Amino acid sequence: MTVYLVGAGPGDPGLLTLRGAEVLGRADVVVHDRLSAVELLDLAPASAERIDVGKAPGKARYTQDEITALLVERGSAGQTVVRLKGGDPTVFARGGEEAMALRDAGIAFEIVPGVTSAIAAPAYAGIPVTQRFSSTSFTVVTGHEDPSIGEDGSVDWDAVANVGGTIVVLMGVGRVAKICERLIAAGRDPDTPAAAVIWGTKPEQRSVRATLATLPDQDLESPATIVVGAVAGLDLSWFESRPLFDRTVVVTRARAQSSSLLASLRELGAGTVEIPAIHIDEPADGGSSLRAAVDRLADYDWVVVTSPNGARRLLAECRDARAFGAAQVAAIGPGTAEALAEGNVVADLVPERFVAEGLLEVFDDGPGRVLLPRAAEARDVLPEGLREKGWDVDVVEAYRTVQGRPSDDDLARAAGADIVTFTSSSTVRNFLAVCDTVPPTVACIGPITAATAREHGLTVDVEADVHTIEGLLDALIGHVRNR
Numbered sequence: 001m002t003v004y005l006v007g008a009g010p011g012d013p014g015l016l017t018l019r020g021a022e023v024l025g026r027a028d029v030v031v032h033d034r035l036s037a038v039e040l041l042d043l044a045p046a047s048a049e050r051i052d053v054g055k056a057p058g059k060a061r062y063t064q065d066e067i068t069a070l071l072v073e074r075g076s077a078g079q080t081v082v083r084l085k086g087g088d089p090t091v092f093a094r095g096g097e098e099a100m101a102l103r104d105a106g107i108a109f110e111i112v113p114g115v116t117s118a119i120a121a122p123a124y125a126g127i128p129v130t131q132r133f134s135s136t137s138f139t140v141v142t143g144h145e146d147p148s149i150g151e152d153g154s155v156d157w158d159a160v161a162n163v164g165g166t167i168v169v170l171m172g173v174g175r176v177a178k179i180c181e182r183l184i185a186a187g188r189d190p191d192t193p194a195a196a197v198i199w200g201t202k203p204e205q206r207s208v209r210a211t212l213a214t215l216p217d218q219d220l221e222s223p224a225t226i227v228v229g230a231v232a233g234l235d236l237s238w239f240e241s242r243p244l245f246d247r248t249v250v251v252t253r254a255r256a257q258s259s260s261l262l263a264s265l266r267e268l269g270a271g272t273v274e275i276p277a278i279h280i281d282e283p284a285d286g287g288s289s290l291r292a293a294v295d296r297l298a299d300y301d302w303v304v305v306t307s308p309n310g311a312r313r314l315l316a317e318c319r320d321a322r323a324f325g326a327a328q329v330a331a332i333g334p335g336t337a338e339a340l341a342e343g344n345v346v347a348d349l350v351p352e353r354f355v356a357e358g359l360l361e362v363f364d365d366g367p368g369r370v371l372l373p374r375a376a377e378a379r380d381v382l383p384e385g386l387r388e389k390g391w392d393v394d395v396v397e398a399y400r401t402v403q404g405r406p407s408d409d410d411l412a413r414a415a416g417a418d419i420v421t422f423t424s425s426s427t428v429r430n431f432l433a434v435c436d437t438v439p440p441t442v443a444c445i446g447p448i449t450a451a452t453a454r455e456h457g458l459t460v461d462v463e464a465d466v467h468t469i470e471g472l473l474d475a476l477i478g479h480v481r482n483r
């Protein structure tokens, strides 16, 4: 019904507005540019059509007229259309032209403002565009037009120079020398601080500090936001100072589990590549033995759960909250205990060492019955150890870990990454089955995983002392800091 002209923000997907997310969530069609944040497209319903107008098969890209015609056509067909644009849709983004065409065609439209790179890229480089007393205005200007003295572009560079305050130039990399020269000629001090923020707000952000006289000599590339003025001399760096900034980390967990690790890595500044080396699948028997075991759950003295996946599978089969009866529950690892707690089952025993051996050390002797729901391909240490202690153990296959198939794009990014993280032995095996190139730094969650990595010829650089995701992250930060 409506065409929404939505600002996607400058690159960090977190900088989309709530309104933008809401309209994306009910779009029939998303018309997007060669966006910096592809993740945002995932916010649209899976069924929504996604049209990349930044590139089109067989031709360079859509012309502006073709884009406008597309919006009018889809809008008049009654579709909910989201026109997603980098930064703010009205800042050097032709949102005004698109809105005019929609108005003239009698199609309802809305403008959903976005966070513009003009402010956000400097902010992520630790440069506030205004500062009390010293920088009391900011001028955002396009650098696309030729600023050579004598040519009459429509930007009045003398006026821009003389208004004082901060000057923010977008699309200025190609003409940076002429722009700086022009501002100096108009009376700005050549020693005025000047900065360029390249790929601002993205994991690959790079900021360059210089002066009006020296900025053109720096190594610049597009897209960059150029900032000229006293504020460009302030150093409030935070984004580029985060512990894992400028590192690309491969995450090899199953996709369903990887989100917390991914989120933490990004929070620490790392770029991430997901190689869902394994994913979790139904057991070979479709879950019938697990279901049968759950029906007899109260017959057991102990239920020993060894992984969050095992916990989730077990709880998914428990249709009656009383199913456990008097059976006690042991969990290996706090993640497993947490997964149980999410289903309102509080583990009675969580050994301090988060491996099978750790449980055997603290587990009482039998007799009695133990149910051990776990992955098809798990080690035999636990059932054998428990049997030695006099327990009658039923091992039930609760899930299978299956080889994932990463995209070529992700494989290429993984090959160029700095760090790979392994959170279980199967992630090592499955990663090596799909990736030929191993990143230079190998980080493992614990000794068993590390041993598997070494068996496969890898050098383990980081081994977590505490065998949890947090422990792994701490070890990784320590390693990066020491280098």
Ligand code: SAH
Residues within 6 Å of the ligand: 010, 011, 036, 085, 086, 087, 088, 089, 090, 091, 092, 093, 115, 116, 117, 118, 121, 169, 170, 171, 172, 197, 198, 199, 200, 201, 202, 222, 223, 224, 225, 226
């Ligand atoms: N509507 C956009 C601007 C489009 S013009 C906005 O509001 O941000 C394109 C220019 O924006 C680029 O040439 C560059 O100067 C700037 N730009 C866009 N994304 C950027 C980013 N991630 N970092 C730095 N500058 C960026």
